[in-house]
Amino acid sequence: MTPSARLSAAIEVLADIEARRRPAPDALKDWGLAHRFAGSKDRAAIASLVYDALRRRASSAHVMGEASPRAILLGALALARGLSRAEIVAQCSGERFAPAPLMPAEAAALDRLDLSDAPPAVAGDFPDWLAEDLSAAFGDAVVREMAALADRAPIDIRVNTLKTERMRLIPDLAHLGPQLTPHAPTGLRFGHGEDGRGPTLQVTPEFLRGLFEIQDEGSQLVAAMTGAGPDMQVVDLCAGGGGKTLELAALMDNSGQIYATDSDARRLAPIHDRLARAGVRNVQVRTPKGRGDEPLADLAGRIDLVVVDAPCTGIGTWRRNPDTKWRVRPGALDERMKDQDLVLARAERLVKPGGRIAYITCSVIPRENDARVAAFLKAHRDFTAVDPREVLALAPDTLSERDDLVSPAGLGLQLSPLRTGTDGFYLAVMRRRR
Structure with missing residues (x-):
C-alpha cells in the first residue's frame, strides 16, 4: 500500500471507531480481516496512524475546526508527526486510494495550528471530566504533563x-x-x-x-523501590501475568519466597511459562479456586512485604493505550476506587508486625493514589506511611533526591512521562508498627 492509501485506511478505521463506539484494536482487526491484501507492515502503519490520531484527538479537532475522522487524522499528522502542510498535501492528492485534496479551510488550519485559546482538556488531549482530578495532580503543569502523556512511548x-x-x-x-x-x-x-x-x-x-x-522503565523503578530483597517473604497480590513477580524474584536473587496470586485466575494463566523461561525458582503461584476463595489464608500475619499492583483506570499508560482515554468513564473510576480499598484491606491481613505494604498504580489521579492511602491509614491505625523520601532513597542516583516526585498529599511518589520519561506510576509504602 502507498502512504496515501494507508491514510485513507486510517480514516476508515477512525470512522468505524466513532460510528460503532468500539475499541480501536477491534476496529483494526476487522479492517485487516476485510482487507487481506494488506501486509503486516501496512497493518502496523495504519494502526500507528490511528493511535496517533487518538492521542491528539481533542487538539486535532480544535485546530482543524471539526471532529470528523478525516479532520482528526489531518490534525494529528501535523501535531503528532510534525508534517508540514506541503507534506500532507502531497499525500492527499485524490488519486487512486488517496484521500481527497485539502479544502482551503483545511489548508489554512494546518498553517495556523493554533492552540492558544484551547482549554486545558483540549490542549492536553484528555477528557474534560478529568480536568479537576488532573489539575489536583499537576497544578499549573497539567497541560504539559498531559501533552507528554499523549506522546508515543518507547x-x-x-x-x-x-x-x-x-x-x-x-x-x-x-x-x-x-x-x-x-x-x-x-x-x-x-x-x-x-x-x-x-x-x-x-x-x-x-x-x-x-x-x-x-517492561516500561517506570514499572521497573517502582518494583525496585518496594524494598524487596533476599530471603524475604513477599506476596504479589495482583500478580496478573507476572511482570512484577519476575522482577521481584530477580531483586531477591531467587531467594526467600514470593507468593503470586490474583483475584482473577484467568490473568494468572501466562505466569507459569514466564517463570520457567526466566529461571525463577522462588515463586509459588496461588490460584483462587473460585469466587470468594482466599488462597493466602495460611499466610495471615507472616509476610514481610505485600506488593499491591492495584487495579486502576490505567491513565498513566495512555501513551501506549490512547484509545482507552476516550472510553474511560466516571463510573469506572468509582469502581476502581472500591477495588483498591478492598485489595488494600486484603493486604493488611497478611502483613506481620514491622512488615510493609507497597501500593502501586499506573494512574496519576490523586483519588486513586494519595486518597486511597489516606483512607487506608485512617482505617488501620497500626500502619504508618513511610516517608516518600525514604522510599526514593532506593531509587537510582538519577532520581534519589528528586523531591519533585513526591505526590501532592506527600504520601507517595508520582512518576510521569514529563518528570521521569516513564509511564505514569504511583508508589506509596506503608509499614505496620511492631
Whole structure:
C-alpha cells in the first residue's frame, strides 16, 4: 500500500471507531480481516496512524475546526508527526486510494495550528471530566504533563539478572539499536521506526531464552523501590501475568519466597511459562479456586512485604493505550476506587508486625493514589506511611533526591512521562508498627 492509501485506511478505521463506539484494536482487526491484501507492515502503519490520531484527538479537532475522522487524522499528522502542510498535501492528492485534496479551510488550519485559546482538556488531549482530578495532580503543569502523556512511548525491556547482565546483552541486541534507560539500572530502550513500529522483541532468541522481559522503565523503578530483597517473604497480590513477580524474584536473587496470586485466575494463566523461561525458582503461584476463595489464608500475619499492583483506570499508560482515554468513564473510576480499598484491606491481613505494604498504580489521579492511602491509614491505625523520601532513597542516583516526585498529599511518589520519561506510576509504602 502507498502512504496515501494507508491514510485513507486510517480514516476508515477512525470512522468505524466513532460510528460503532468500539475499541480501536477491534476496529483494526476487522479492517485487516476485510482487507487481506494488506501486509503486516501496512497493518502496523495504519494502526500507528490511528493511535496517533487518538492521542491528539481533542487538539486535532480544535485546530482543524471539526471532529470528523478525516479532520482528526489531518490534525494529528501535523501535531503528532510534525508534517508540514506541503507534506500532507502531497499525500492527499485524490488519486487512486488517496484521500481527497485539502479544502482551503483545511489548508489554512494546518498553517495556523493554533492552540492558544484551547482549554486545558483540549490542549492536553484528555477528557474534560478529568480536568479537576488532573489539575489536583499537576497544578499549573497539567497541560504539559498531559501533552507528554499523549506522546508515543518507547519500548523498554528489563534485563533478567538471574541469567545475564545488561552490558552482556547489549551486543546480542545491537542490530536493534538498544539504548540504556535513563534511570533503571537493568533497562534497555528501543525507539520506533518511521511507521511507528518498534522491533519485534518477542521473537528474538534472547527473549525466548528468558534473558529479558518487556517492561516500561517506570514499572521497573517502582518494583525496585518496594524494598524487596533476599530471603524475604513477599506476596504479589495482583500478580496478573507476572511482570512484577519476575522482577521481584530477580531483586531477591531467587531467594526467600514470593507468593503470586490474583483475584482473577484467568490473568494468572501466562505466569507459569514466564517463570520457567526466566529461571525463577522462588515463586509459588496461588490460584483462587473460585469466587470468594482466599488462597493466602495460611499466610495471615507472616509476610514481610505485600506488593499491591492495584487495579486502576490505567491513565498513566495512555501513551501506549490512547484509545482507552476516550472510553474511560466516571463510573469506572468509582469502581476502581472500591477495588483498591478492598485489595488494600486484603493486604493488611497478611502483613506481620514491622512488615510493609507497597501500593502501586499506573494512574496519576490523586483519588486513586494519595486518597486511597489516606483512607487506608485512617482505617488501620497500626500502619504508618513511610516517608516518600525514604522510599526514593532506593531509587537510582538519577532520581534519589528528586523531591519533585513526591505526590501532592506527600504520601507517595508520582512518576510521569514529563518528570521521569516513564509511564505514569504511583508508589506509596506503608509499614505496620511492631
